[in-house]
Amino acid sequence: MSQPTLIxxxxxxxxxxxxxxxxxxxxxxxxxxxxxxxxxxxxxxxxATTGFTLQRGETKTITAxxxxxxxxxxxxxxxxxxxxxxSCLTGDCGSGKLECSGNGAAPPATLAEFTLDGAAGLxxxxxxxxxxxxxxMLVVPQGGKGQNCSSTGCVEDLNGxxxxxxxxxxxxGRGGIACKSACEAFRQPQxxxxxxxxxxxxxxxxxxxxxFKTACPRAYSYAYDDKTCTFTCANAADYSITFCPSPxxxxxxxxxxxxxxxxxxxxxxxxxxxxxxxxxxxEGFLDESEASPFRVTTYIFGIITVAIWWWCQIF
Numbered sequence: 001m002s003q004p005t006l007i008x009x010x011x012x013x014x015x016x017x018x019x020x021x022x023x024x025x026x027x028x029x030x031x032x033x034x035x036x037x038x039x040x041x042x043x044x045x046x047x048a049t050t051g052f053t054l055q056r057g058e059t060k061t062i063t064a065x066x067x068x069x070x071x072x073x074x075x076x077x078x079x080x081x082x083x084x085x086x087s088c089l090t091g092d093c094g095s096g097k098l099e100c101s102g103n104g105a106a107p108p109a110t111l112a113e114f115t116l117d118g119a120a121g122l123x124x125x126x127x128x129x130x131x132x133x134x135x136x137m138l139v140v141p142q143g144g145k146g147q148n149c150s151s152t153g154c155v156e157d158l159n160g161x162x163x164x165x166x167x168x169x170x171x172x173g174r175g176g177i178a179c180k181s182a183c184e185a186f187r188q189p190q191x192x193x194x195x196x197x198x199x200x201x202x203x204x205x206x207x208x209x210x211x212f213k214t215a216c217p218r219a220y221s222y223a224y225d226d227k228t229c230t231f232t233c234a235n236a237a238d239y240s241i242t243f244c245p246s247p248x249x250x251x252x253x254x255x256x257x258x259x260x261x262x263x264x265x266x267x268x269x270x271x272x273x274x275x276x277x278x279x280x281x282x283e284g285f286l287d288e289s290e291a292s293p294f295r296v297t298t299y300i301f302g303i304i305t306v307a308i309w310w311w312c313q314i315f
Contacts, residue, residue: 022116022123023238024062026072028054030244034074034135037093037100038062041069041115051075051093051100054243069115073105074135074243077170077177090134090168090178108132108168108178110154110219112139112241122146122232125239127153128220129212133162134178138245144237152231154216155245161215166208181222182208193223200224 028034034054040046045065054060064070077089085096091109093100105111110133115124127139138153159167162179170177182191185208189195193203205213209222220229 021066022064022068022236024064024072025238025240026054026060026062027240027242028056028058028244029242029246030135031056032076033078034076034243035078035088035091035098036060036243037073037075037091037105039071039093039100039102039104044068044070046102049099050102051095051098053098064114064116067117069118071104071114072112072241073109074137075105075109076135089171105131107184108180109134110137112137112153114239117236122234123237124230124232125152126220126230127216127218128229129154129158129216130181130183130220130223130225132166132179132181132184133158133212135243136245138240138242140240140242141231141233141237142240144233144235146232146234148231149233149237150231152218152229153242153245154212154219156215158212158215161211163208163211182206191222200226 026036033056035051036054037051038047038049040050044067047062047064047068047070049062052060073091075088075091075093078086078092079088080086086098087096091105093103093105095101095103109131111128111131113126113128118124123141123144125139125141127137133154136154136157138151138155140151141149158179159176162176166180166182166185167176168178168180169175182188183193185191189197190203191206191208197203203222203224205222205225209225212219213221213225218229220226
C-alpha cells in the first residue's frame with residue numbers, strides 16, 4: 001500500500017471514531033418494577049431492544065446509532081396471563097409481549113423524546129406529558145455542551161395530584177395509577193389542539209395543562225408548549241433516564257407515605273417543584289462546576305482529534 005493511500009486510510013479510520021454512538025442509561029429508582037418501552041422514529045434503525053424489565057434499583061445501558069430518534073417510556077402494573085399474553089395497566093404498547101416491536105405507548109404515558117444529530121448537529125430532547133402521565137421521569141445529559149444542554153423531566157408524582165376527572169384508578173380503587181391528558185379525557189378540539197385550534201395562536205393552555213405545568217414546569221404540558229420544554233446538546237452527549245428520581249429538596253412531600261406502587265388521595269395544595277435557578281436538582285447530578293475526569297478526558301481527546309485531522313489535510 002502506497003504512503004498516500006495508507007495515510008488516507010488512517011484518516012478515514014480516525015475520523016470514523018470521532019462520531020460515536022449515544023449511550024442511554026436507564027435507571028429504576030421506583031419502589032416497584034418498571035417495564036420500559038422504546039419506539040424508534042420512522043426511517044431510523046431500531047435499537048437492540050424495544051421493551052424489557054427493570055427491577056427496583058436496576059440499571060440498563062442501551063446504545064443508539066448516530067442520528068437515531070425515538071421515545072422511551074415506563075410501563076407499570078404489568079403481568080402475563082395464563083395464555084402467555086403480556087399486558088400493562090399503564091403505558092401498554094399492545095404487542096402482547098415484553099418487547100413492544102414497533103408499537104407505541106397507549107395514553108396516558110410520560111414520554112422521553114429524542115432526536116440525535118438533528119439540525120445544526122444538535123441533539124434535541126424533551127419530556128412530554130401531552131399524552132398524559134403515568135410515572136415521574138428525569139432526563140440528564142452527560143458530556144454535551146450548550147446553553148440549553150441541561151436536565152429536564154417531571155419529578156413530581158402527579159398521580160396523587162391528578163384532577164379526579166382525569167385520574168385512572170387502580171383495580172382496588174385505593175389510588176391513582178395514571179393521569180389522562182384533557183385531550184384523551186374529553187376529546188374536544190380546544191384540548192387536543194385540532195380543528196379550529198390547530199395553531200399556536202388558537203390553542204392555549206387549559207386549566208388541566210396548567211396543572212401539569214405547575215407541577216412539572218420543564219415538561220411539555222400541551223401540544224404547543226415549546227418555549228420552555230425543548231432542550232438541545234452539542235458534542236454528542238450521553239443521557240441518563242431515571243424513573244422515580246429522588247428530588248434533592250428540603251421541602252416535605254405533600255403526600256403521605258404509601259405502600260410500594262400505590263398513591264394516596266390528597267387535598268393539599270400542589271407542592272412547589274424542586275427547581276433552583278431553573279435547574280432541576282436531584283441526587284447524583286453531574287456537577288459541571290468542577291472539571292470532572294470525564295470532561296477533562298473529552299477535552300484532551302478533542303484536541304488530539306483536531307490535530308490528527310489537520311495532519312491528514314496536510315498529507
